[in-house]
Amino acid sequence: MFALFKEKLALVLVILLNILPMLYFLGIRRSLWWDEVVYFSLGKSILKGKYEIAPGRDAFRPFLFPFLLSLVLSMNGEFLVRIMIMIFTALSITTTYYMGKKLFNMQVGFLSILTLSSFPFFIFFSNKILAEMVFLTFTSLAVTTFYLGVEKNKKFLYFSAILTALSILTKYFGFLLLIIYLVYILFRKKIQIFKRGELYISFLIFGLILIPWFMINILHYGNLLGGIFENADIFLSLQENQPFYFFLINSWEIFGLSIIFIPLGIFFTIKDRKANSLLILIYALIPFLFFSSMPHKEARYLVSFFPAFSCLIGFVVQRIAKKFRVFTYGTMILILILGLYLGCKEVLKEEVDVDVLMEGSLFVKQITRENEYVMSESYPYLSYYAGRMSIRPPIDKKNFYSLFEEYNISYVFIDHLELGNPNYLLEELRTNKFEEVKSFTNQKERMVTIYRKLF
Numbered sequence: 001m002f003a004l005f006k007e008k009l010a011l012v013l014v015i016l017l018n019i020l021p022m023l024y025f026l027g028i029r030r031s032l033w034w035d036e037v038v039y040f041s042l043g044k045s046i047l048k049g050k051y052e053i054a055p056g057r058d059a060f061r062p063f064l065f066p067f068l069l070s071l072v073l074s075m076n077g078e079f080l081v082r083i084m085i086m087i088f089t090a091l092s093i094t095t096t097y098y099m100g101k102k103l104f105n106m107q108v109g110f111l112s113i114l115t116l117s118s119f120p121f122f123i124f125f126s127n128k129i130l131a132e133m134v135f136l137t138f139t140s141l142a143v144t145t146f147y148l149g150v151e152k153n154k155k156f157l158y159f160s161a162i163l164t165a166l167s168i169l170t171k172y173f174g175f176l177l178l179i180i181y182l183v184y185i186l187f188r189k190k191i192q193i194f195k196r197g198e199l200y201i202s203f204l205i206f207g208l209i210l211i212p213w214f215m216i217n218i219l220h221y222g223n224l225l226g227g228i229f230e231n232a233d234i235f236l237s238l239q240e241n242q243p244f245y246f247f248l249i250n251s252w253e254i255f256g257l258s259i260i261f262i263p264l265g266i267f268f269t270i271k272d273r274k275a276n277s278l279l280i281l282i283y284a285l286i287p288f289l290f291f292s293s294m295p296h297k298e299a300r301y302l303v304s305f306f307p308a309f310s311c312l313i314g315f316v317v318q319r320i321a322k323k324f325r326v327f328t329y330g331t332m333i334l335i336l337i338l339g340l341y342l343g344c345k346e347v348l349k350e351e352v353d354v355d356v357l358m359e360g361s362l363f364v365k366q367i368t369r370e371n372e373y374v375m376s377e378s379y380p381y382l383s384y385y386a387g388r389m390s391i392r393p394p395i396d397k398k399n400f401y402s403l404f405e406e407y408n409i410s411y412v413f414i415d416h417l418e419l420g421n422p423n424y425l426l427e428e429l430r431t432n433k434f435e436e437v438k439s440f441t442n443q444k445e446r447m448v449t450i451y452r453k454l455f
Contacts, residue, residue, distance in 0.1 A: 007106060011097055014113045015090045018126060021344050022086050025127050026079070030350045031357055031446075036129040037380040040078075043069030044384065051216055053380060054389045059220040060227035060234075063213065064169035065131040081129055089126040092136035093117070096307040099144040100314050103276040111314035111332070116306055118336040120256045123343020125303050131170050132303050138167040139177060140307035146181055147279050150190055154198035161202035165209035172228055173304045176287055183282050188275060235296060246297045247288060254299050256339035258313055265312035268319055277315060283308035356440040357415060360448035361385035363438055364413055367450075375403065376413035377420045378448075397424045404453055411437070412451040 032040070041053045043066045051066075052059045072080045093113050100109030116122055125132045142163035149157035167174030185193060193199055217226040243249075251259045266285075269277040287305040291297060302309070321328040357378065364374055365386035372389075374382055379390035391407050394400055403409065412429060414421065428434075434451040441447045 007110075010110055011094065011113070014097075014110075014117055015093050017340070018089055018093060018117055018123070019086055021123070021340070021347075022082075022089065022127055025347055026082060028348070028351045029353070029355065031352055031355045031442075032381075033128065033130075034380060037357075037384050039066050039069055039129065039131070040073070040081075041380050041383040042066035043073050046070040047074055052220070053383045056220070057379065059216065060230040062131075062169050062171060062227075063216060064166065065134055065171075068134065069129075078129075085126065085129060085133055088133035088137055092133050092140065092307075095137050095140040095144075096310060099140045099307055100311045102144050103147060103280065103311065104315060104318070108311065108314040108318050111317045112307070112311045114332060114336055115258055115261075115313040115317070116310040118256055118258050118332075118339030119254065119306060119310070120339050120342040120346065121254045121300065121303050122306055123340060124346045125300065127347045132300075135167060135170045135173065135304050136307060138163050138170060139174065139304070142167055142177055143180070143279070143283055143307075146177075146184075147276070149198070149202075150185065150188070150193060151275055154193075154196055157198050157202040158205055161206040162209060165206045168210065169213055171304060172231060173287070173301075176290060176305075179290075180279075180282055180286050183286065184279050187278060187282070235294075241295050242297045244292050247292055247299070247302060250299045254302055255309065256342055257335040258310075258339065261313040261316050262309060264320070265316040268316050269312065280308060280311050280315065284312050352442045352446075354440060354442040356442050356446050356448040357381045358385050359440045360413060360415075360438075360450060361388075363440075364388060364411060364450060367437070368411060373407040373409050374411050374413050375409050376415075377418050378413060378415045381415075382413060392420075393422050393425050395422050397422070397428070400424070400428065401455075404455075410453055412453070414449050414451070416447045416449065 038053065038058055038061070042051065042058060042061065042063070045052055045054070046063075046067055047070050051063060068084065069081055072084050093116060096116050097109040097113045100112035102109075142160050145156045145160040145163060149155070149160055164174065164177050167177060185191065213227070214224045217224055220226060221230065223229075247254070251262075255262070262284075266281065269281040272278075284305065287302065287308070291301045317328060317332060358381070361381045362385055364382060365388065368374060368386075368388055370387065374386075374388050374390050375393055376382055376390045377392050379392060382388045382390045390413070391403055391409060393412075394403065412434065414425065414429065416426070429449075429451045433455050434453055437450045437452050439447060439449045
């Protein structure tokens, strides 16, 4: 009984360690990221019985997170959404602990969540209105129940099927779980599992849960997988071509000082050769190698697979602590404090005195009619804050003026830091064919300007 109390108390303390800064950050003013506003806009569209940012954009995104936002938005906007993210942060810590405990033992579970809390990117992204915390919750449980289903009780595969499908409905990264499962089965030589009825019932459950996603794809794209194809087209069209070692050179930013344990974790899991350590190694390496091979890379991609890395580190720290207990645990506490500091510091950097994208969008709402089109690359902001449809400025200047007539556009909304703005746009807006109506600036020197056409 006392051991159970200590276990729960330790878990609660780690959760509070993460939640208390989040409560403090509720009081600071931050501009929403592009993806945050996209999710909000899709959430609002669900409340209207649709799934798109009019006219017809972003329906390719998995719908579960926008659906969750729609439930909260129907009650009370952004504040409650941040509370929802806080709840999923606590759940992701709990499920990571559960994974470490079930695959290894209670000590590894506890070390895993201490490690998770030391990742600066975990602190930072737990304060963003993005799908990461929901995804972490589902995937860590999906992998744990998969392991239990393969190694102990086949009926756990039913739970894994449900959680894997929910992961995919949250982020397409969830498809990597299927590769992780297959590689694990092959390495473990568990081919006989394909002869078990539980596996095929799991496939059926998996497919049934994906039916709403299939229906959205058919509605918008005319085929079952249209959304993921469009997402792939957008992703592959990005021009950046970062080196294969991109995540290595950015590892400090992502993992903080905990990065020093990852090479040791790989070494010890290979040396261990047991089923649990093998699964954790595969769970960590496959996403890392997949993202490293992609032409476009973002440091935040690895956040979605933090439970794998934190459990890998928890496993190796336990091994080292058997010989150097005081030194190892002292080092972990210092790493935890440093990681929390770095993560919180990055959140505070986002504080602004004026949210220019929100203020500019609300101004556009005042000067335009409900069904009026606005030209802007920043269409999610105008959709969410102003309820206005946007036509993106064309890449080719030849088509620029024809769009004003085609859509009866009177105003252009431009975020001067938006990388998607065509090169000619600002220069053209400063000619005598347009006049500046209003500008908004914050202390970060981000400027939004609204122009009116004069022709």
